Amino acid sequence: MHNSVKDNEMGTRRLQEEYQRLVSGLSPPVEPSDELPALPIRTIDLLPSYVVPGNIRQPEHFVVLLKRFFGFIHGYMTDPDMKHKGETADNFVELIQREALIEENILKYFTHRLNSLLNALQIRNTYEYRGVRILSDLATMLGSQRQGFYVTVDPYDDRTPTSFDPVLQLTCLDPAFALVPSTQKFKMIVFQSSVLPAMSMYAKLLSINPIASRSFPFTYPRNCLCPVVLSRGSDQVAVSTQRKARLDPSVVRNYGALLVELSKYTPDGIVAFFPSFHYMEEMLARWNDMGLITTIQRFKLVVAETTSPTETALALQNYRRACDSGRGALMFSIARGSVADSVDFDGKYGRAVVMFGIPFSEVDTKLMKAKLDLFERKYNVSAEDYLTFDALRHTSHCITKGLHNKRDYGLAILADRRYNKEDKRRLLPRWVQDQTPENHLNLSTEALMQICRRFLKEIAQPIDMSDVQLLTEQDINLLSKKIHTE
Amino acid sequence: MKIQIGSLPVYFPYDRIYPEQYEYMVELYRVIHTNDQSKSNKEKRKTSSGMKHGTAMTAMFEMPRATGHLTCMLSLICSLLFHERETTTRMSGNWSKLVFCTNSVIQMEKVMEECKFVYQYIKKHVVVANEGAMVDDDLTLEYPDLEAGLTAVGFSSKKNLCIHPSIVIDSPEDSRVDAQCRSITASWIREAARSDPTLTTCSYYDGWEQQEKTNQFKLPFGVHTIHDLHAMGRKEGWCPYFTTKKAVQYADIVVYCYSNLLDPKISSTVSDHLSKECIVVFDDAYKIDTVSSELFSVHVDEPVLRQIKQGIRLLENRVQRYFSIIVISYVTIVRTLFVLGEGMHIEPLFFSCSCTIV
Numbered sequence: 001m002h003n004s005v006k007d008n009e010m011g012t013r014r015l016q017e018e019y020q021r022l023v024s025g026l027s028p029p030v031e032p033s034d035e036l037p038a039l040p041i042r043t044i045d046l047l048p049s050y051v052v053p054g055n056i057r058q059p060e061h062f063v064v065l066l067k068r069f070f071g072f073i074h075g076y077m078t079d080p081d082m083k084h085k086g087e088t089a090d091n092f093v094e095l096i097q098r099e100a101l102i103e104e105n106i107l108k109y110f111t112h113r114l115n116s117l118l119n120a121l122q123i124r125n126t127y128e129y130r131g132v133r134i135l136s137d138l139a140t141m142l143g144s145q146r147q148g149f150y151v152t153v154d155p156y157d158d159r160t161p162t163s164f165d166p167v168l169q170l171t172c173l174d175p176a177f178a179l180v181p182s183t184q185k186f187k188m189i190v191f192q193s194s195v196l197p198a199m200s201m202y203a204k205l206l207s208i209n210p211i212a213s214r215s216f217p218f219t220y221p222r223n224c225l226c227p228v229v230l231s232r233g234s235d236q237v238a239v240s241t242q243r244k245a246r247l248d249p250s251v252v253r254n255y256g257a258l259l260v261e262l263s264k265y266t267p268d269g270i271v272a273f274f275p276s277f278h279y280m281e282e283m284l285a286r287w288n289d290m291g292l293i294t295t296i297q298r299f300k301l302v303v304a305e306t307t308s309p310t311e312t313a314l315a316l317q318n319y320r321r322a323c324d325s326g327r328g329a330l331m332f333s334i335a336r337g338s339v340a341d342s343v344d345f346d347g348k349y350g351r352a353v354v355m356f357g358i359p360f361s362e363v364d365t366k367l368m369k370a371k372l373d374l375f376e377r378k379y380n381v382s383a384e385d386y387l388t389f390d391a392l393r394h395t396s397h398c399i400t401k402g403l404h405n406k407r408d409y410g411l412a413i414l415a416d417r418r419y420n421k422e423d424k425r426r427l428l429p430r431w432v433q434d435q436t437p438e439n440h441l442n443l444s445t446e447a448l449m450q451i452c453r454r455f456l457k458e459i460a461q462p463i464d465m466s467d468v469q470l471l472t473e474q475d476i477n478l479l480s481k482k483i484h485t486e
Numbered sequence: 487m488k489i490q491i492g493s494l495p496v497y498f499p500y501d502r503i504y505p506e507q508y509e510y511m512v513e514l515y516r517v518i519h520t521n522d523q524s525k526s527n528k529e530k531r532k533t534s535s536g537m538k539h540g541t542a543m544t545a546m547f548e549m550p551r552a553t554g555h556l557t558c559m560l561s562l563i564c565s566l567l568f569h570e571r572e573t574t575t576r577m578s579g580n581w582s583k584l585v586f587c588t589n590s591v592i593q594m595e596k597v598m599e600e601c602k603f604v605y606q607y608i609k610k611h612v613v614v615a616n617e618g619a620m621v622d623d624d625l626t627l628e629y630p631d632l633e634a635g636l637t638a639v640g641f642s643s644k645k646n647l648c649i650h651p652s653i654v655i656d657s658p659e660d661s662r663v664d665a666q667c668r669s670i671t672a673s674w675i676r677e678a679a680r681s682d683p684t685l686t687t688c689s690y691y692d693g694w695e696q697q698e699k700t701n702q703f704k705l706p707f708g709v710h711t712i713h714d715l716h717a718m719g720r721k722e723g724w725c726p727y728f729t730t731k732k733a734v735q736y737a738d739i740v741v742y743c744y745s746n747l748l749d750p751k752i753s754s755t756v757s758d759h760l761s762k763e764c765i766v767v768f769d770d771a772y773k774i775d776t777v778s779s780e781l782f783s784v785h786v787d788e789p790v791l792r793q794i795k796q797g798i799r800l801l802e803n804r805v806q807r808y809f810s811i812i813v814i815s816y817v818t819i820v821r822t823l824f825v826l827g828e829g830m831h832i833e834p835l836f837f838s839c840s841c842t843i844v
Contacts, residue, residue: 011808032728033671038754059805066798074791121804122674127665128800131793138784172782175775178748183542186764188518191771196548205775208544212517215548216506342590393772403551431550470502473487480490
C-alpha cells in the first residue's frame with residue numbers, strides 16, 4: 001500500500017514536470033536507452049520547434065483526443081455501406097476537422113506528445129502501445145504533409161467480397177518524396193541494379209537528373225540465358241493472360257502443355273510466375289481437372305507459394321530437397337510476391353523460369369487511379385507507359401533470378417504473345433535483349449521446346465576457358481595507354 | 487591485380503578481369519571524379535515541369551547479374567578511400583565515405599562478406615607497397631598506435647544486434663525486441679537497479695555507456711559483420727547495437743537497409759549526422775520508387791484497430807491514476823493564488839478540464 005502511494009506521487013510529479021516542459025517547449029536530451037521511434041516526418045518538413053499547443057498538454061485531454069480520433073477512424077472504416085473509399089489527404093483532414101472536431105495543427109503534434117507521455121509515465125513495454133503509435137503516426141503525417149498523399153478504405157479483400165475485413169491506408173503516391181532529403185544533402189547517389197529498364201522513367205519518377213545512365217553488357221563466349229517468347233500453342237491458338245483471353249479453355253490447355261513439356265526435359269528446378277494469386281489458383285484448379293498436374297507429377301514435385309509465410313517456407317524447403325536429391329521440382333509463385341522479392345534460385349534451383357503473361361497491377365482501384373493521375377500531372381508520365389514499365393520490370397526481375405555466376409545458366413520463358421511487341425521487349429534489360437535473337441520470338445510450343453532442349457544440351461557441355469575474354473593487368477595497362485594517347 | 491584508373495591506383499582482388507567489370511569501374515570513377523570537379527559550382531537545376539532537383543550528383547547503372555558488380559564497386563571505392571587517407575589529411579578536406587543501402591539484411595551480409603574479401607586483399611598490398619613511406623605528422627597524432635586502415639560496419643535493428651541472454655527473439659517484428667531492450671536499459675530502471683539488485687539490467691549497455699563517457703573508443707580498423715560485432719561485444723562487454731549506431735557516424739563504409747536512410751522514424755537517430763561527403767549507393771534499386779513510397783504509408787486493419795483500442799485503454803488507466811492528484815493540487819494552487827490576489831495567467835482550457843476530480 002505504501003509503495004503504490006509513493007509510486008503514484010512519483011508518477012504525478014513526473015507528469016507535472018512534463019507539463020512544465022511542454023509549456024516551455026524545452027525538452028532535455030533523452031538518453032539513448034529511452035529513445036522512442038522518431039516522428040514519421042522528413043527532417044526538411046519538421047517544425048523548427050515543437051511547442052505543444054495548450055489543449056493537448058494535459059495528458060488526460062490528449063487521451064480524450066486520441067479516443068476521439070480513433071472513434072472517427074473506426075467509424076470511417078466500418079461504414080455499413082461496404083463501399084470502397086478514396087480521398088486526397090487534404091479532403092480527409094477537412095473531414096476530420098468537421099466530424100471529429102480536431103484541428104489540423106493539433107494533429108501534427110500527436111507523435112511528439114505520445115513520445116513525451118510514454119517517457120513521463122515511464123512505460124517499459126512499448127510493444128503494448130504499438131497500435132497507439134500507428135494511430136499517432138497517422139495523425140502526425142496527416143497534420144504535417146499532405147501533398148501527394150491519399151487515403152483509401154477497402155471494406156473487403158476482392159477474393160472474399162462477402163467477408164468484412166476493412167483496411168484503411170494512407171499512401172504516399174509520390175515516389176520522389178522519400179528521396180528528396182537525400183538528393184538535397186549528399187554529394188553523390190548511385191542507383192544500380194541488374195534490372196533497370198527505361199532509366200528515363202526512373203529519372204522522372206524520382207525527380208533526378210543523372211549525369212550518367214549506363215547499361216553494361218554481359219561478355220561471355222556463349223549465352224547463359226535462353227530467353228524465348230511463347231506466342232501460341234500446338235493448336236495455333238494465341239496465348240495470353242489478357243482478361244478476355246486468359247480463361248479460354250485452349251489458352252489454359254496450351255499453358256498447361258508448356259509446363260508438361262518443360263517438366264519432361266528440364267533438369268532440376270523450374271519456377272513458374274503468375275501475375276496474381278487469384279489467377280494462379282484458377283489455373284491450378286483447371287489444370288488439375290484436366291489431369292495435367294498428375295502428368296507433371298510424374299516428372300517433378302509440385303509446390304506452390306501461398307499467402308501464409310510458413311506454408312511458403314515449407315514449400316521452398318521441399319523444392320530444394322527435391323532438386324538436391326533427384327529429378328527436381330516445379331514451383332508456382334507470384335511475380336510480385338515475397339518469393340519473387342527475396343528468394344534466389346541459383347544453380348540447379350533455377351534451370352528454367354517461366355513468366356505467365358504480363359504482371360500488370362490492378363488498375364481499377366481508387367489508389368491506382370490517384371497514383372496514375374499524379375504521375376500524369378506532375379511527371380508527365382502516361383498511365384500506359386507507367387503500367388507497362390512497372391509490369392516489365394517485375395518480369396525482368398523474375399526471369400533473371402536463375403542466374404548467379406557466369407557458370408550458371410537457365411531458360412527464361414515469356415509465355416504471352418504480347419512479349420513479341422517491341423514496346424514490351426525494349427523494357428527488358430539490355431543484356432537480356434542481347435541474348436534474345438530473332439528466332440527466339442513468336443514461337444509455338446514445339447518450336448520453343450526444340451530451342452530449349454538444344455540449349456540445355458549445349459550449355460551442359462564443358463566450356464573451353466581459353467575462349468573466355470578475361471583481361472590481365474597488362475591488357476588493362478595497354479588499354480588505358482591507348483585511351484590516353486587517343 | 488593493380489590497375490590505374492585516372493589518377494587512382496585500383497586494387498582488384500583477382501588476376502583477371504572481365505571487360506564489363508573494367509568498364510563499370512571506369513564509369514564509376516568518372517562519375518565520382520566529375521562530382522569532385524564541380525563541387526565548387528553547385529547549382530540547382532530545373533526540369534521542364536519546374537521541379538527543383540537536389541544538389542546530389544546521381545548516376546544510374548544497369549549491371550547484369552553474375553558479373554561481380556559488388557566486387558568491382560567495393561574495389562574501386564576502397565582503393566579510393568585508402569588513397570584519400572594516404573595522400574590528404576582530414577584537415578585539408580573532408581574524406582569521402584560510402585553508404586551502401588540494400589534491400590534486406592541477407593543482402594547486407596553478402597555485401598559485408600565481399601567487403602571483407604576486398605579489404606583484406608587491398609590491405610595486404612597497400613601496406614606492402616607503402617613500407618618505408620613517410621607518415622604524415624597529423625595522422626600520427628590522431629592515430630598514434632594504429633596503422634592506416636578503414637572501418638566498415640554493417641548496421642541493423644536491435645533484433646539482429648542484441649546479445650543479451652534474456653532477450654527472446656520470437657517474432658520478426660523489431661518492436662518486440664525494442665520493448666524488451668527498453669525494459670532492461672531504460673534510465674529509470676538502471677537508476678532503480680542501484681538500490682534493488684533483483685531488477686534485470688543490461689551489462690552490455692552499461693559497458694557501452696562507460697566507454698562513451700571516455701569518448702575515445704572507436705571500433706578498430708577492419709570490416710565488422712554482424713557476427714563479428716556479436717563476438718566483439720561479448721568479449722569486451724559492450725552493446726553491439728549502440729556501439730555500431732555510433733560507428734555509423736565515423737566509419738568509412740556503412741552498409742544497412744534502405745529504411746535506415748529513408749525512413750525518418752529510424753534515420754533521424756541513425757543517419758542524420760552523416761556528412762554530405764557521402765557516396766550513397768542504392769543497390770538492387772529496381773523497385774526503389776515503390777519501396778520509398780511504402781516507407782511513408784500507414785496501414786490500418788482489424789488487428790491494428792484492436793491493438794489501438796487496448797493501447798488507449800492502458801494509457802487512460804495510467805493517466806487516470808496520476809492525473810486526479812494533479813487536478814486537485816493545481817486547483818488548490820489556483821484557488822489559493824486568487825485568494826491571495828495574485829493575477830496569474832492560467833490557460834482558460836485548464837478550467838474546463840479540471841472538473842473531473844476523482
